[in-house]
Amino acid sequence: MSNNNWWRGAVIYQIYPRSFKDSNNDGIGDLPGIIEKLDYVASLGVDAIWLSPFFKSPMKDYGYDVSDYCDVDPMFGTLDDFDHLIKRAHELGIKIILDLVASHTSDQHTWFLESREDRTNDKADWYVWADPKPDGSPPNNWQAFFGGPSWSYNVRRGQYYMHNFLESQPDLNMHNPAVQDAILAQFKFWLDRGVDGFRLDVANCYMHDPLLRDNPPVDDPKPQFFNVDFPTPFTMQDHIYDFSRPENIVFVKRIRALLDQYDNRMSVAEIAFNKDGLGAGADYTRGNDRFHTAYNFSLISGQKASASYIRDALEAYAASDGGWPSWAFSNHDVVRVATRWGGAENTDNPAFIKMLIALLTSLRGTVFLYQGEELGLPEATVPFEKLKDPWGVYLYPKWQGRDGCRTPIPWTNDAMAGFTGAADTWLPIADGQKPLNVAAQEKDPASPLHFTRTFLRWRKNHAALVSGTITFHDTHRDDVLAFTRTHDGQAILCVFNMGEEPVDLTINSQPVTLQGFEAQFSVDGSVAFSSNP
Ligand code: TEU
């Protein structure tokens, strides 16, 4: 049966393959490990899986530096393993979305190895090359997100190449139509293999400013990311790329046209570092010929659970002329929501965790649940000697980087948490996460894991929660969020108490009583579901 809109209101489970399940005891998760756990994923009631990159890679950015888009890195398995994975997932009714990192490649990709040879080879302008200034310094003042200049010198060509991230992640020159064609061919490889869609890594970084203009200086050295004072005297993005560069949208339309040649495929764009924040991605999703949806950053950057914050983010996006929204509280780049919003007091309060799961999956949009979020895993603390994320190593101790959300999933209470038979893992198993292991939660009917299953099943039977409209209500307090979702005459009042004290209030002239951290759903004036019955 054809359902081109399956992704609207879908719950998509993000798997970070290195840390999900290790099948061959080398301490690193892999595709056969994911296959072993597909029944578990299906049991949650999610619709699809977003797989973070498993392509061939020197792993300088843990897979976001691809050296061959059309092969599986041996660390993760083989193409055969991938075929088994997708076949089994489809049997279980789960779609598979791949993470395509098209803005840059690894410096070990054959395209780059060829491009850097000289100034005249076939791929000479597949990357962003520029001559030094007369004094030998980089062509302009652009700064890389992961620190230092965006330019690295290559002796063979006597030129600099541009990279938004690591020196080992050279930026493709997407202004070159041959490069666009080559990237589209990589998409096609996976579409033909049956994948259901793509998450497009930094899709707004595809096009740089061809005039290579300097970025303006930062007026006052204000924090730029993660409330960390990012050490650069220049704004990083202004002229590197522009969120609505006409050439970028032209390329986006080519990607969409390719997807539209297949049935039921979707695209979700990561529009990162977007200065207009709340309206993230509108330009990229407007109409029917751009991306299907864009991953909204508003709720993964907030520092506490706040009704006004969440409402503002959803209303601001709705007021933009963007397409269907996508929301997440956690991913492999940010502090896990249990810690970020829970703080020291509530991180491990199951009632708080359940309320968050209900809240995320009740928002109007497609929602992304990050592995371990269904368990309520807190952020791990990884000691400096064990940090892997180059960004964290660079900014430590101001910021410990992205490893705290990337530690292995605790499946059991065994020494190695049932993740691996090896004596050591690529990132340590977090002690603080172990008590929340899957086996323990399976035994506890009151666990966040059981709640996730129960709620997602209930949600599926209530179309208003999947695809209904959303209307917010004034609660006059920042710890209570309330909205109604409506579809086909069915209206569900959804109320979330984000504080630990019980509350009594009137919403839409209906009296509502909530326990601490309760998520409550009412149909026709009576409570139909509660996270804290
Ligand atoms: O992320 C882009 C990126 O750096 C942001 O997600 C950033 O972490 C966020 O805006 C902070 O608020 C993507 C991948 O998700 C990331 O893992 C890669 O390192 C990066 O691209 C480079 O490919």
Ligand code: CA
């Ligand atoms: Ca392994």
